[in-house]
Amino acid sequence: MKAFKVEMQDISIEFPGVKALKGANFITKGGVVHALIGANGAGKSTLMKILSGAYSHWTGNIIIDGNHVNIRSAKEAKDLGIQIVYQEVDVALIPYLTVAENILVDEMVNGMDGRQFINWKSINKKAQEVLGYLNVDIPIKKKAAELTLAEKQMVLIARAIAQKCSLLILDEPTAPLSKSETDELFRVVEELKEKGVGIIFISHRLPEIFTICDNITIMRDGKFITKMRIKDTDEKEVVEHMLGRSLDESYPKYEVEIGEIALQVKNLKDNKMLKGINLDVRKGEIVGIAGLVGAGKTELCKALFGAEPITSGEIILNGKNLSLKDPNHAVEEGIALVPEERRKEGILVEESVMTNLTLGSLESFSKNSFIQFKKEYDRSWEIIKDLGIKTPNESQKVTYLSGGNQQKVAVGKWLIADADVYIFDEPTKGVDVGAKTDIFHLIGNLVSKGKSVIYATCETQEILGISDKIYVMYDGQIVKELITKDTLEDEILFHSAGGNL
Numbered sequence: 001m002k003a004f005k006v007e008m009q010d011i012s013i014e015f016p017g018v019k020a021l022k023g024a025n026f027i028t029k030g031g032v033v034h035a036l037i038g039a040n041g042a043g044k045s046t047l048m049k050i051l052s053g054a055y056s057h058w059t060g061n062i063i064i065d066g067n068h069v070n071i072r073s074a075k076e077a078k079d080l081g082i083q084i085v086y087q088e089v090d091v092a093l094i095p096y097l098t099v100a101e102n103i104l105v106d107e108m109v110n111g112m113d114g115r116q117f118i119n120w121k122s123i124n125k126k127a128q129e130v131l132g133y134l135n136v137d138i139p140i141k142k143k144a145a146e147l148t149l150a151e152k153q154m155v156l157i158a159r160a161i162a163q164k165c166s167l168l169i170l171d172e173p174t175a176p177l178s179k180s181e182t183d184e185l186f187r188v189v190e191e192l193k194e195k196g197v198g199i200i201f202i203s204h205r206l207p208e209i210f211t212i213c214d215n216i217t218i219m220r221d222g223k224f225i226t227k228m229r230i231k232d233t234d235e236k237e238v239v240e241h242m243l244g245r246s247l248d249e250s251y252p253k254y255e256v257e258i259g260e261i262a263l264q265v266k267n268l269k270d271n272k273m274l275k276g277i278n279l280d281v282r283k284g285e286i287v288g289i290a291g292l293v294g295a296g297k298t299e300l301c302k303a304l305f306g307a308e309p310i311t312s313g314e315i316i317l318n319g320k321n322l323s324l325k326d327p328n329h330a331v332e333e334g335i336a337l338v339p340e341e342r343r344k345e346g347i348l349v350e351e352s353v354m355t356n357l358t359l360g361s362l363e364s365f366s367k368n369s370f371i372q373f374k375k376e377y378d379r380s381w382e383i384i385k386d387l388g389i390k391t392p393n394e395s396q397k398v399t400y401l402s403g404g405n406q407q408k409v410a411v412g413k414w415l416i417a418d419a420d421v422y423i424f425d426e427p428t429k430g431v432d433v434g435a436k437t438d439i440f441h442l443i444g445n446l447v448s449k450g451k452s453v454i455y456a457t458c459e460t461q462e463i464l465g466i467s468d469k470i471y472v473m474y475d476g477q478i479v480k481e482l483i484t485k486d487t488l489e490d491e492i493l494f495h496s497a498g499g500n501l
């Protein structure tokens, strides 16, 4: 295999009202794992989309092994061996096709040229081989629509490596993955690297970058900032380059007086995952729900929001027994959820930033059934500023925001709505380190006002940093209750792995 040296020089691209890249540079080569880092909206995905042929209207030069290449379509990039796993996992698969068909979709389409039939046997066999190589166990005949987010991500990775691959771009591949799935992915990355494949790795989880990357390029505001060898730098320096400032306090903890019980859950069951959940959340309290991917955290959050049917048990809010019919009902009763699959459940990507932010609370902007535009506008801008949502204006469609900025909109929506209990399901997934701290401040502000917060995540550090009390889930049950200030990370990990069963 040739060296496969890729150079992007002076790359610029503009979208209506947004200069996404302003003369960015990037260099990498085969046999190297190269991290691409930057705050939400810095231009990482856009730069990689250009390299993989998603846009045709960029300017600048792309040089591969000394030759200028003119990549203006996905096919041109693929023919050069450039494969990408997009950040938008939920929309990158064709929902009604099977896992095998999704993995080999390009082969199927190309194989159809001039022929009328597809060799299903070979498609299924090849798909099985790639999944076997990735060491994941997903039935190849399952429809993509039925997969979990983590499974979808693995199918996308399988699709990328099933094709001619000299350069593999992974745009936040680990965000939905469990620890063991991430480890498997890293093993595959190492193996591909050994074979001389170049890998570009985008992630907001700095420890991952220091685990598997050799080099790092940092971007800020559409431009190249610096390139370093990983072994010559550390997390603090990387954060300073990416934010243009240092980050003093990662986990701000507000001093809040904890009041009486607001939400009480008794023996909650559904017919899939939840096996009798008991918990309580007080006013002013941040309750962490810890547990691995698949432990039932998301199911619990959804059940408390009326988004999943329950078969038995009680949800009592401020002394009132609720039988939640649906999420609208939950909102009326004072419960808000920032869901994990935000693009699917939390936001309307074809609507504007302002519409998304205010839709959940239009009543508070109406007077005699007229919307008070000024009030809606002002409140939207408060949230855009508080969360640092990067958007040219309030009427930008959410689909045009970067991944992390879409997440911020989903969080912001509920900060506008006035609820008693705020449930966050993995709210910092895909959010840069600076914005994470902004979210923690907002959560701190909520509890200071006497609100209650349920914070579900697999990021144990975050739970330890901001919660008062922790419930650890394993296999649809709460296996341990811990007081945060007396808890060490190892204890959470021990119980998350079903340690005491």
Ligand SMILES: Nc1ncnc2c1ncn2[C@@H]1O[C@H](COP(=O)(O)OP(=O)(O)OP(=O)(O)O)[C@@H](O)[C@H]1O
Pocket: 015, 016, 018, 019, 020, 038, 039, 040, 041, 042, 043, 044, 045, 046, 047, 087, 390, 391, 400, 401, 402, 403, 404, 405, 430, 432
């Ligand atoms: N199709 C588009 N139309 C309009 N603006 C866009 C489009 N694609 C990207 N942008 C804007 O370009 C900027 C860079 O976005 P990009 O998605 O590259 O950021 P990113 O570094 O990948 O961020 P994140 O970490 O949040 O994924 C953002 O301000 C984004 O809103």
Ligand SMILES: [Mg+2]
Pocket: 044, 045, 046, 087, 171, 402, 403, 404
């Ligand atoms: Mg991105």
